[in-house]
Amino acid sequence: MNKKASKEKVMQAAIEMFNMKGFTGSSVRDIANRAGANVALISYYFGSKQGLLEHLMTGFLEGYVSAIEVQCEKLACENGEELVFDRLLKAIWNVMVYQQNNHELARFIHREITLDTTLVRELMASYLAKEKHLYHTLLNAAYEKGEMATRPNEYFVLQLRGMLTMPFLHPQYIREVYHLMPHENHFLDQYFSELCQWVATHFKECVIAVPAPEN
Amino acid sequence: MNKKASKEKVMQAAIEMFNMKGFTGSSVRDIANRAGANVALISYYFGSKQGLLEHLMTGFLEGYVSAIEVQCEKLACENGEELVFDRLLKAIWNVMVYQQNNHELARFIHREITLDTTLVRELMASYLAKEKHLYHTLLNAAYEKGEMATRPNEYFVLQLRGMLTMPFLHPQYIREVYHLMPHENHFLDQYFSELCQWVATHFKECVIAVPAPEN
Numbered sequence: 191m192n193k194k195a196s197k198e199k200v201m202q203a204a205i206e207m208f209n210m211k212g213f214t215g216s217s218v219r220d221i222a223n224r225a226g227a228n229v230a231l232i233s234y235y236f237g238s239k240q241g242l243l244e245h246l247m248t249g250f251l252e253g254y255v256s257a258i259e260v261q262c263e264k265l266a267c268e269n270g271e272e273l274v275f276d277r278l279l280k281a282i283w284n285v286m287v288y289q290q291n292n293h294e295l296a297r298f299i300h301r302e303i304t305l306d307t308t309l310v311r312e313l314m315a316s317y318l319a320k321e322k323h324l325y326h327t328l329l330n331a332a333y334e335k336g337e338m339a340t341r342p343n344e345y346f347v348l349q350l351r352g353m354l355t356m357p358f359l360h361p362q363y364i365r366e367v368y369h370l371m372p373h374e375n376h377f378l379d380q381y382f383s384e385l386c387q388w389v390a391t392h393f394k395e396c397v398i399a400v401p402a403p404e405n
Numbered sequence: 406m407n408k409k410a411s412k413e414k415v416m417q418a419a420i421e422m423f424n425m426k427g428f429t430g431s432s433v434r435d436i437a438n439r440a441g442a443n444v445a446l447i448s449y450y451f452g453s454k455q456g457l458l459e460h461l462m463t464g465f466l467e468g469y470v471s472a473i474e475v476q477c478e479k480l481a482c483e484n485g486e487e488l489v490f491d492r493l494l495k496a497i498w499n500v501m502v503y504q505q506n507n508h509e510l511a512r513f514i515h516r517e518i519t520l521d522t523t524l525v526r527e528l529m530a531s532y533l534a535k536e537k538h539l540y541h542t543l544l545n546a547a548y549e550k551g552e553m554a555t556r557p558n559e560y561f562v563l564q565l566r567g568m569l570t571m572p573f574l575h576p577q578y579i580r581e582v583y584h585l586m587p588h589e590n591h592f593l594d595q596y597f598s599e600l601c602q603w604v605a606t607h608f609k610e611c612v613i614a615v616p617a618p619e620n
Contacts, residue, residue, distance in 0.1 A: 314581040345599040352571035366529040384560040
């Protein structure tokens with residue numbers, strides 16, 4: 191097994207263990223056993239269980255935030271003909287797809303982030319503050335361009351984010367109570383479409399009717 | 406200290422410990438120490454740590470579901486002149502106030518419910534299935550009475566519930582990233598008002614304009 195493959199295997203085993211027995215309930219030995227690796231290798235790669243946690247969390251949040259950032263950058267490069275509304279919907283879609291592609295990790299991290307730890311506070315001050323800033327950038331641009339009648343407040347971003355993470359934090363609830371399959375494409379499409387309708391209520395009628403660009 | 410007071414004290418200590426160190430990270434001894442009670446008393450009241458957890462969860466969910474149920478019952482008793490829209494908004498408001506009044510417990514339980522345990526599955530099949538049913542009852546009544554143009558689907562209830570629990574599961578995120586105070590009345594009022602606007606987009610214009618009754 192090459193170096194990269196075994197590192198990935200340790201990360202995957204850690205995600206599975208943390209989802210089953212929680213972070214405090216899983217030992218480095220449990221993770222090593224599950225990954226078919228030895229404890230020394232985990233120490234070598236990540237230093238400690240805490241180091242492994244940090245690696246997983248920052249790695250996930252990097253990708254999560256950049257799913258939105260890409261749309262902000264595209265917006266900045268465009269000549270102003272494209273709708274900010276479409277960029278916002280694309281950012282939302284990207285964030286959902288990113289979480290679906292990493293759904294085991296997403297579930298663990300969204301849960302972990304509800305805890306009151308130093309690491310969580312640091313991640314909030316960096317990644318999650320940036321996420322909020324990126325949404326505000328898109329919304330402000332939409333308002334300035336006259337796509338929205340009023341500038342949305344903090345509560346809009348808060349509720350948007352809540353809706354975006356909910357299916358990935360509560361997949362079991364969705365399965366057990368609604369008999370829907372949160373990790374299937376059909377669910378994602380429907381959920382996204384409902385979300386878009388809500389977002390659209392904040393935009394002017396003329397904006398919503400225009401078909402979206404491809405990328 | 407009388408019997409009821411000491412039982413309450415143990416429950417309060419357990420909630421605090423579980424929020425700090427998690428359920429698996431807290432021992433019965435930790436809880437007893439914090440409550441100024443002895444371990445035997447906890448066994449007497451709750452049987453075990455698991456028994457204490459079940460007691461806390463079912464107690465919270467009873468109150469949570471009945472906050473909605475009360476409005477369904479009122480609707481059934483009414484002569485049909487009142488709007489279902491108002492009953493729905495009152496149910497939403499009651500659920501928010503109930504969670505705010507029990508915000509430490511709410512935070513712990515909403516997090517615990519993201520885990521995959523037998524207890525959680527049982528609670529989903531009972532309380533959370535009932536919660537969904539109650540929302541559907543209200544929405545169906547609204548549709549039958551012609552207050553809505555289309556019958557809302559499962560996704561509406563799912564997103565509504567996500568929005569309703571979010572501030573109580575993620576209070577720290579709201580404080581750190583938005584500098585808003587999730588347990589203050591001002592936050593609750595604003596958050597509720599944004600939520601109402603979203604719910605209102607599913608109702609006909611003529612319904613929304615009518616002022617709500619008092620109880």
